[in-house]
Amino acid sequence: MNPSDNLHPASGSFWNDTGKSGISSWIFSTDHKRIGLLYFWSVLSFFLVAVVLGLLLRIELMAPGRTIMGPETYNALFTVHGAVMVFLFIIPGFPGAFGNLVMPIQIGARDVSFPRLNLFSWWLYMIGAAVIIIALFTGGGPPDTGWTFYVPFSARTGTNVSVAVFGVFIVGFSSIVTGVNFVTTIHRLRAPGMSWDRLPLFVWSLYATAWVQILATPILGITLVLIIAERVLGVGLFDPMKGGDPVMYQHLFWIYSHPAVYIMILPAMGVISEIIPVFSRKPVFGYKMIAFSSIAIAAAGSLVWGHHMFTSGISDRAILIFSFLTFVVAIPSAIKVFNWVSTLYRGSISLEAPMLYALSFILLFSIGGLTGLILGAAATDIHVHDTHFVVGHFHYVIFGGSGFALFGAMHYWLPKFYGRKYAEKPALIAWALLFVGFNITYFSMMVLGMKGMPRRYYDYLPEFAPLNLVSTMGSWILAVGLVLMLVNLIRGLRSGEPVGNNPWGGATLEWTIPSPPPTENFSEEPVVTHGPYDFSKAGKP
Amino acid sequence: MDPNLITSTQAAVDPVFMFIFGACLLLLVGITGAMVWFVIRYHRSRAPQPTSQNDGNVWLEIAWTLLPTLLVLAMFYYGWAGYLALRNVPKGALEVTATARMWSWNFTYANGRSSSKLYVPAGKPVKVNLVATDVLHGFYLPAFRVKRDLVPGMTNYAWFVATKPGSYDLFCSQYCGTGHSAMITTVEALPSAEFTAWLNKEGSGGEHPGKELLEKQGCLGCHSLDGSPKVGPTFKGIWGRSVTVLTGGRERTLTVDEPYLRRSILEPKADLVKGYPPVMPASPLKDEELKSIIDFLKSGGAPSLKRDGAGLEIK
Known part of the structure; x- marks a missing residue:
């Protein structure tokens, strides 16, 4: 057996059935699976860079005073950590990687509606990322504004804000293009019999997400252009000396960036809605409510941005309305959680790695969501706003939620595209390390915030020292878990046990075709005759 | 309610x-x-x-x-x-104006008294009018669950009452650059009579007028008087000290004297002390104010009474 056979067990799959060869068969491919893998390995690389930055931040905060870096370096690191995680990892992560890999197959299509536009979106992403990287090493050095780029500071600082913001602007277009492509694909390319009420819930969540990408991202683009105009032309839109208003910038920024949180979390909820029924061998409970709540979250979530601004000086009436709407968004999220837990009832539950990530998602996302209620209520938000409580809360939602869902998706779906599977035992150990390390790291932060430690603090008073040390030690456990998970996963994909069409006993269409799938996905167009979680009619594992 | x-x-x-x-x-x-x-x-x-x-x-x-x-x-x-x-601020609250700049606090009272710590009478509500001179800052009193941003061009307010005398932390909660985490001071809640005495004291009790200016201008947010390192070089023993500076990108060593100090206050970016960030804003002071500050610095920047209240020491 030569190495290439070893890498690709199924001949005639999308791995080797291509007219081009070498790197150009990837970076110029219009196959949704190849583009999905391009996205996957790109976002994973940026994720690992940002993880290293996060670990350095935690080491600096291990003890009061200077530990390993000065305040300018610290401020640049937390800015780059946040911006890379948000704009280069978690926003493109689900739609770009797993949306591309799985969605067309789940609806029975050969590809997305606009394959070349799809490739273009990856190129835009990489060009934007390159511009951001250039911004770090040229001009006044990496931006030190925080990923929120608040004016007037971002308009005054000597660091390379304009170039970095331009990079984010380009990445934004890649997100819009993917959104347009997915909405069109889901409307137009569903196989015969794939009615809206048979659509897998992951597809429903991507559909809701795509609308947010299309409608909200242009506002980010405009806002970022305005920062550049402020810095380069001095137009004064946000400068009170010229009749501008710094608070207007915050509105514009959060009109996009709050819905962006739903770009990060909705597809993660879709992943959980796929994994839980499969590993319980039971139809998902309340399919319609879960699908509808994705749309409800996307719609209501676009109207709550003001809850980031309760201390900014916006009017009390605005706070009344934004606080109310924020609580409205909590309801569809709660509905999803109740339905997932009910799916487990009287099932036959198998605790393999994807399921462990899905179950821990429910707990960690619930903690993130419930602490969000503290932030939604006007009185309590005032105390914890801009403290480490927010940092902890956000990481529970986005790392404990989206991140753990992504890890679950990696264990669940990557074997489909590599035809080989990771080893189960190291996967369970890695999960346990991640789960324990995660809670130690971020729960400590929430307690620190309750005690009054503000965020973006390079240095702190001695009373905050013990919990900061605990949090830093938690981050090391987290890091070990992450390395073990990735090593085990990558080894499995390269040389693990081959898997058949349907290793988990799933009932959605991707499990009816070979692993890895052929370039055209289906040898003939499938005709869908049952729902996505109807295990009695699906092929037995 | x-x-x-x-x-x-x-x-x-x-x-x-x-x-x-x-x-x-x-x-x-x-x-x-x-x-x-x-x-x-x-x-x-x-x-x-x-x-x-x-x-x-x-x-x-x-x-x-x-x-x-x-x-x-x-x-x-x-x-x-x-x-x-x-x-809803209770009636009869004492009004204080908090002015935030990178990276120090200044509190002024109705009679013109000003201070880098927020002195208040215990048991009496205090309304703090919030003014920012440069970028966004945040007025945060964890002990009283009070927080409000200071926004340039806009006056916000917050109120609180210290029910018991004591010292309470006051943090800047809205990120404002290099010295953000050093922009901390305290609320000093004094018994009513003590507070009245403090408020009506002339000047700062025989302090050097140059030191008062340094405090009022916010210089002490970044430059310590006791030798502890902060965002900028310490004032302790600054007179006659030999410093390495970057002038137009070229390194040179000079001795701190009157022309150097004047230039550093009026055009801080002309000679940057090596190892410190180029973040100091220019302070257009009058000639007699400059003289007063330089006179104080000549005296060696004698250590202040206690903690200066204008910043956290970076060890």
């Missing part, structure tokens, strides 16, 4: 924390408990086949839509009522 019944801001906010945390804890225990129980009870080793293919129940969906709705509406209402207490 009747604002007259509110005895302090923390008394208005803490019950809301208790209510939301309590309700959330119950929900979390319920969700997690059910999940863990189902996973154990219906694990494949005990339940080789699912015993139900039930995929929904309308009444359950209605129940778990309506009950959370009622719960979050209650949270919303209590949160709003508590917030109103933070906005």
Whole structure:
């Protein structure tokens, strides 16, 4: 057996059935699976860079005073950590990687509606990322504004804000293009019999997400252009000396960036809605409510941005309305959680790695969501706003939620595209390390915030020292878990046990075709005759 | 909630924390408990086949839509009522103006007295008018659950009452650059009589006028008087010290004298002391003010009485 056979067990799959060869068969491919893998390995690389930055931040905060870096370096690191995680990892992560890999197959299509536009979106992403990287090493050095780029500071600082913001602007277009492509694909390319009420819930969540990408991202683009105009032309839109208003910038920024949180979390909820029924061998409970709540979250979530601004000086009436709407968004999220837990009832539950990530998602996302209620209520938000409580809360939602869902998706779906599977035992150990390390790291932060430690603090008073040390030690456990998970996963994909069409006993269409799938996905167009979680009619594992 | 019944801001906010945390804890225990129980009870080793293919129940969906709705509406209402207490300043509150700049605080009182710490009378409500001169800052008093941003071009306010005498932390909560975490001071709540005495004291009690200027201009936010390192070089023993500076990108060594100090105050970016960030704003001072400051620095920048209250020491 030569190495290439070893890498690709199924001949005639999308791995080797291509007219081009070498790197150009990837970076110029219009196959949704190849583009999905391009996205996957790109976002994973940026994720690992940002993880290293996060670990350095935690080491600096291990003890009061200077530990390993000065305040300018610290401020640049937390800015780059946040911006890379948000704009280069978690926003493109689900739609770009797993949306591309799985969605067309789940609806029975050969590809997305606009394959070349799809490739273009990856190129835009990489060009934007390159511009951001250039911004770090040229001009006044990496931006030190925080990923929120608040004016007037971002308009005054000597660091390379304009170039970095331009990079984010380009990445934004890649997100819009993917959104347009997915909405069109889901409307137009569903196989015969794939009615809206048979659509897998992951597809429903991507559909809701795509609308947010299309409608909200242009506002980010405009806002970022305005920062550049402020810095380069001095137009004064946000400068009170010229009749501008710094608070207007915050509105514009959060009109996009709050819905962006739903770009990060909705597809993660879709992943959980796929994994839980499969590993319980039971139809998902309340399919319609879960699908509808994705749309409800996307719609209501676009109207709550003001809850980031309760201390900014916006009017009390605005706070009344934004606080109310924020609580409205909590309801569809709660509905999803109740339905997932009910799916487990009287099932036959198998605790393999994807399921462990899905179950821990429910707990960690619930903690993130419930602490969000503290932030939604006007009185309590005032105390914890801009403290480490927010940092902890956000990481529970986005790392404990989206991140753990992504890890679950990696264990669940990557074997489909590599035809080989990771080893189960190291996967369970890695999960346990991640789960324990995660809670130690971020729960400590929430307690620190309750005690009054503000965020973006390079240095702190001695009373905050013990919990900061605990949090830093938690981050090391987290890091070990992450390395073990990735090593085990990558080894499995390269040389693990081959898997058949349907290793988990799933009932959605991707499990009816070979692993890895052929370039055209289906040898003939499938005709869908049952729902996505109807295990009695699906092929037995 | 009747604002007259509110005895302090923390008394208005803490019950809301208790209510939301309590309700959330119950929900979390319920969700997690059910999940863990189902996973154990219906694990494949005990339940080789699912015993139900039930995929929904309308009444359950209605129940778990309506009950959370009622719960979050209650949270919303209590949160709003508590917030109103933070906005309604009791009558007869003492007014103080807080001015924030990168990276120091200055508090001025109706009679013109100013200070880098916020002195207040214990037991009396204080209304703080919030003014920022450069970028966004945040006025945060964790002990009183009070926070409000300081926005250039806009006057915000906050109020609180220190029910007991004591010293309470005051943080900058809105990120403002290099010295953000060093932009901390304290609220000093004094017994009423002591506070009145402090407020009506002439000047700062025989302090050098140059030192008062340094404090008022916010210089001490970044330059210590006791030799401790901060964002900028310390003033302790600065006169006659030999420093390495970058002038137009070229290194040179010079001795601190009057022309150097003047230039550094009026054009801070002309000679940058090596190893420090180029962040100091220019301070257009009058000639007699410059003389006064230089005279004070000549005296060696004698250590201040106690902690200067204008910043956290970086060790």
